[in-house]
Amino acid sequence: MFMRDKLRQSLAIGALALTTTALPAIGQETQGRTVAPLPAEIEETTELVPTSPVADSEGTADAGLESNFGLGRAATEAEIAAIDIDVMPDGRGLPEGNGSYAEGSSLYEEKCLACHGENLEGIKELGAPALIGGRDTLGSDKPVKTVESYLANASTLYDYIHRAMPLDSPGSLSADEVYALSAYILGRGGILGEDAELDAQSLPQVQMPNADGFIADPRPDSL
Numbered sequence: 001m002f003m004r005d006k007l008r009q010s011l012a013i014g015a016l017a018l019t020t021t022a023l024p025a026i027g028q029e030t031q032g033r034t035v036a037p038l039p040a041e042i043e044e045t046t047e048l049v050p051t052s053p054v055a056d057s058e059g060t061a062d063a064g065l066e067s068n069f070g071l072g073r074a075a076t077e078a079e080i081a082a083i084d085i086d087v088m089p090d091g092r093g094l095p096e097g098n099g100s101y102a103e104g105s106s107l108y109e110e111k112c113l114a115c116h117g118e119n120l121e122g123i124k125e126l127g128a129p130a131l132i133g134g135r136d137t138l139g140s141d142k143p144v145k146t147v148e149s150y151l152a153n154a155s156t157l158y159d160y161i162h163r164a165m166p167l168d169s170p171g172s173l174s175a176d177e178v179y180a181l182s183a184y185i186l187g188r189g190g191i192l193g194e195d196a197e198l199d200a201q202s203l204p205q206v207q208m209p210n211a212d213g214f215i216a217d218p219r220p221d222s223l
């Protein structure tokens with residue numbers, strides 16, 4: 001839901017880049033293919049989504065995109081939903097579902113322990129980092145960055161596990177499983193108790209030890 005506009009923008013920019021680099025001269029034969037002639041005039045524009053030379057009856061951004069030089073199309077709701085998985089620091093984007101420390105404990109054993117170790121200490125040879133420990137070390141000579149010591153928001157833990165773990169099968173965990181694993185890791189890090197249960201309401205309320213360790217960066221993400 002947060003990336004829709006960006007996605008539309010970049011689709012449009014992609015279509016534009018293709019157009020400017022890939023189109024040969026008007027009506028030209030290229031390697032046996034005849035390329036449709038361009039309209040007689042295309043106005044120069046600094047707009048990110050230029051007005052299509054093809055008439056846009058609806059006048060909407062989507063319709064404009066679909067008809068832009070005959071290239072590209074607007075992404076469907078389903079296509080956007082499939083990759084729209086980001087979770088914001090305040091919890092926006094968290095799905096329905098819930099999971100407990102106890103459920104997370106057995107899931108961890110089954111799907112994570114082989115790489116992150118019995119005590120969440122990480123297994124160096126596999127490149128898998130420790131998930132807990134290192135609290136208050138970030139300002140020291142030997143900073144240890146873990147979920148416990150580094151993350152400012154528990155929502156980042158949810159987002160990361162959901163998007164990237166387990167390493168050999170990212171995206172395979174259900175929402176309930178990710179809530180459970182988050183509760184387990186935060187519990188093992190002493191941030192929550194062993195009776196912890198998490199859902200979309202409670203997860204953003206978790207107070208992370210390094211919550212105040214970041215400085216806000218006011219620069220916009222990109223154009």
Ligand code: HEC
Nearest residue numbers: 111112115126127128129145146147161165166167168181
């Ligand atoms: C095959 C090995 C492997 C498995 C299985 C695995 N991980 Fe990881 N995990 C990694 C590696 C390697 C990284 C570091 C990735 C990187 O830095 O790009 C990582 C990073 C992480 C991090 C980020 C830690 C940090 O401080 O940045 C979390 C959280 C995490 N894993 C949780 C899990 C959970 C939960 C599971 C089980 C569902 C799991 N991992 C299963 C290898 C694994």
